[in-house]
């Protein structure tokens with residue numbers, strides 16, 4: 001008996017030594033600091049994953065048992081690993097398309113603008129359209145005149161060109177575009193538009209208002225191939241920025257179907273959580289929620305535009321603008337049209353995401369949400385845990401901030417909008433309202449989970465900028481504007497949650513991802529600097545070293 005027992009002990013010990021020698025993993029990151037976004041274990045030195053899921057988080061020493069077999073072992077010395085960053089609000093197709101058209105915003109001279117157009121045109125194949133936008137002559141320091149076909153014809157002989165000015169209501173076209181459109185000196189101006197002509201009656205290539213449609217109509221329609229390529233390019237841009245997931249704020253079913261194709265073809269680079277535009281709400285109710293088994297694509301919500309933007313004075317305010325005799329507009333959908341959709345959404349378990357910027361739009365939607373909650377008995381709700389969202393939510397009165405808590409509504413905000421808009425928000429809102437504009441810290445202090453995002457391609461779509469804006473609340477050059485309320489900035493720990501675990505919560509995925517915990521998906525963003533500890537200004541110069549989704553390395557910085 002005794003010997004037998006002794007023997008058993010030895011066998012067991014040997015068995016555990018063998019086991020300890022090699023635990024199965026296919027990816028190990030070690031020798032680093034991992035910021036997990038998990039309060040219970042905020043940092044770790046190493047992690048191991050298998051088949052896309054995390055199997056170990058802890059110390060280097062303990063990770064050794066996974067550093068064997070077929071595991072891809074990556075020494076992260078000098079780099080810092082973060083729970084995978086999520087862009088909580090963006091438009092993927094637009095992010096991809098942006099890579100295919102030229103932006104001329106912010107160029108200081110006419111000469112440089114023309115040079116940029118020439119460089120761009122040289123990259124476009126013969127007979128294809130040279131597209132761009134955003135030139136604005138009054139900001140040029142050399143010459144302040146409209147561009148004409150004479151500026152660009154020499155290098156675009158066989159390439160039609162169409163480039164709207166920054167205001168979007170006039171454009172530059174070249175001789176090739178005029179020829180393709182059949183417009184010549186004898187063509188009359190269209191109703192509500194104008195082909196500009198010189199003193200001799202010759203067309204200059206500067207066209208205004210409805211005259212732009214003549215060209216828009218002959219630019220090839222966006223084919224499925226074109227859109228699919230935009231989606232793919234958008235994902236390439238996103239993973240190079242370090243995003244492991246994006247929340248798409250309005251992905252049409254045409255795009256969703258293309259995304260499904262990309263998923264089947266194994267071309268998805270990061271996860272996508274998508275909301276359908278309200279125009280396709282009925283289709284959403286019919287098709288139901290669509291989710292791939294690997295959680296790469298999850299189509300769940302409905303996105304609704306309510307008001308405009310603060311910059312254009314289109315955001316709906318309770319009181320008048322401080323610099324205009326009106327209080328903005330809520331004219332993008334009527335209450336009458338939206339209420340039945342809200343009620344149907346409750347019954348179907350659809351998450352609602354409304355674009356609301358001004359305090360009147362926010363308040364109105366809190367009311368509409370609440371009315372819908374009352375109108376539909378809870379027993380008829382598909383999901384009691386609604387997590388309906390408000391996108392942007394830039395101006396929220398203190399009373400209404402508390403209602404977010406009571407109604408379980410999630411604010412989805414863009415820190416970069418804050419630091420951009422604060423340059424003119426004081427003129428629009430006045431000092432009193434500025435105290436509750438972009439009120440990140442106030443909301444967090446109330447216990448709300450803010451979903452942070454970039455709204456790319458409106459903003460760059462760069463997690464460093466969003467993180468910096470949230471914690472610094474300063475311009476990118478480090479300066480602070482008057483009345484910017486630096487006390488509304490958040491801590492780095494909070495900013496990290498705003499870009500990781502809280503967007504996961506906003507997508508009902510906090511049990512799957514958003515933090516580095518055993519059992520969750522192995523999604524990581526790796527920077528060459530520790531943005532939790534470096535000087536504030538240095539956050540912006542951290543580089544993305546690697547992006548990992550589902551345990552797969554989907555991006556590495558060239559040469560590293």
Ligand SMILES: [Zn+2]
Pocket residue numbers: 089090091249455
């Ligand atoms: Zn948006």
